[in-house]
Amino acid sequence: MGSLRLALGLVLAGGLTAAGLVAYNGYASFTQPGPLDATRRVVVEAGMGLEGIAERLTEANVISDPLVFRIGAKLTDQATRLKAGEYEFPPGVTMQGVLDQLNTGDTVVRRLTIPEGLTSAEVVTLIEAAEGLVGEVPEIPAQGVLLPETYHYAWGDSRADLVARMRASLQAALDELWIGRAEGLPLETPQQAVVLASIIEKETGVDGERALVSSVFINRLNRGMRLQSDPTVVFALTEGAGPLDRTLTRADWQIEHPYNTYRIDGLPPGPIANPGRAALAAALAPAESDYLYFVADGTGGHAFATSLAEHNRNVARWRRVRDGLTE
Known part of the structure; x- marks a missing residue:
């Protein structure tokens, strides 16, 4: 290998073409499978330079000889076109293959999924824990300004920029859905739609129920009835920091708070979480129903009712299921 290094050094010094690599048996080393025995990710940082990149790849066992790599990069005219980022290299990748990937900037696409219904504090916690993002989130955003979905990002992307993308996505979805909203809704502004959504x-995670739950709240608003939504009470108790670590009590329903919909008329002053697109769509296109009440049915869904008497029977049925009693 020492004679090969010497020969390659002469090639570099003499500025020969790729044919020179072949003559000195370097080209075979440049194009044959490398030492990597399993898929590996390597971060190439901005400003590393060719020598630094070669050393980083050697340390990661992606390439076997940094000198051959550097010469190959120069002779293939790729040395100055290598892009920073996080790369995933397959087993046995050749030096030529590594250079091609670094030249095209074929970096790893990372994904961060934000579940629907999280508070902004909970969303920020996920963003702060996401590997590969840099910088801080300047402040916890207001509730209801971030759209929950899966976001793609690359190593080195800014957390602040990702938050800005989430804001823009929510606004774009809201603008689109507001235009196509149902007629006669008791919602005067897009912001009120976000509050309801x-x-x-927070009331249901069942896809087929969102429009029905929306119809209950719309019907109540139209009749001047209070919404009486437990999640708003939870928000009042936690101030949006996260879930409540206990069950609600009747005393909780009596607290004086602008978000306690057992005590206030109409909608609370702001959102209690970050709703997803499906919840926004349900708020602006509720199902047509006469329902005024709903309660958990013990199977993950809800039982809906048009009268208080029917609702009370559903509540009693749910309590029996909750307590493990047969009907």
Whole structure:
């Protein structure tokens, strides 16, 4: 290998073409499978330079000889076009293959999934824990301004920029859905739609129920009835920091708070979480129903009712299921 290094050094010094690599048996080393025996990710940082990149790849066992790599990069005219980022290299990748990947900037696409219904503090916690993002989130955003979905990002992307993308996504979805909203809704502004959607989001995670839950709240608003939504009470107790670590009590329903919909008329002053697109759509296109009440049915869904008497029977049935009693 020492004679090969010497020969390659002469090639570099003499500025020969790729044919020179072949003559000195370097080209075979440059194109044959490398030492990597399993898929591996390597971060190439901005400003590393060719020598630093070669050393980083050697340390990661992606390539076997940094000198051959550097010469190959120069002779293939790729040395100055290598891009920073996080790369995933397959087993046995050749030096030529590594250079091609670094030249095209074929970096790893990372994904961060934000579940529907999280508070902004909970979303920020996920963003702060996401590997590969840099910088800090300047402040916890207001509730209801971030759209929950899966976001793609690359190593080195800014956390602040990702938050800005989440804001823009929510606004774009809201603008689109507001234009196509149902007629006669008791919602005067898009912001009120977000408030209602956030309550719907916290009330049910069942896709087929969102429009029905929305219809209950719309019917109540139209009749001047209080919403009486437990998730709003939870928000009042936690101030949006996260879930409540206990069950609600009747005393909780009596607290004086602008978000306690057992005590206030109409919608609370702001969202209680970040609703997803489906909840926003349900708020603006509720099902047509006469329902005024709903309660958990013990199977993950809800039982809906048009009268208080029917609702009370559903509540009693749910309590029997909750307590493990047969009907």
